Amino acid sequence: MGSMGVIPDASTWPDQDLVFWSVGLEPELLVEGYAAGAFPMPTGELAETGDPLIGWYSPVARGILPLDALRVTRSLRKSARHYRLSIDHCFDQVVERCADPNRSGGWIDDEIKRVYGELHRLGLAHSVETWDAAGRLVGGLYGVGLGGLFAGESMFHDPEHGRDASKVALIALVELLGRDGHRRLLDVQWQTPHLSGLGVVEVSRADYLNRLGRALRMPSPQWQLPQV
Structure with a gap:
């Protein structure tokens, strides 16, 4: 132990x-x-x-999403146009929504909420939020950022108002991580059928640790949306 x-x-x-x-x-x-x-x-x-x-x-088989492998369908691109995105605007609220006890396989308890909230306030945990036209938080994700590593922890979407909202947040994250040309590491822990459809692949633990060593030496991305 x-x-x-x-x-x-x-x-x-x-x-x-x-x-x-x-x-x-x-x-x-x-x-x-x-x-x-x-x-x-x-x-x-x-x-x-x-x-x-x-x-x-x-x-032993680690799920990662290569930044150039994200699969974005035409319908997903269309959905994305209906949402507004933000970065680190309401981290605690995203974690709370990811922790919804009505979701199957829930594991986020009060201790997890507390410690990741503290990590966020230290600038080492981040959230991407998706908002609909009515100003509702309808999707998002959060995770830990260390240098060129982003370790995704959880994501959610509002099934009533947020179709594809978590996927739209993921698109924004991938674009943010690769914006300056660095090949950062996006860790998703385990590959699932859903994540596989988005481009997630499995690598061995040894391969992951090699990639991690390189990623930790990279600069952190700018945790903000591009100015338009």
């Missing part, structure tokens, strides 16, 4: 997606974990103390 601030070396990680544990979660540990190639998910509490027990994952 990894203790606070101590991440086991990747060479010691087992050949499975769950690679170590920590008790509790703070911004410093988040940064160390992402820089090492792992990401956290809450798994419960320690029976003795009630402290949060955090599982850290580094998938």
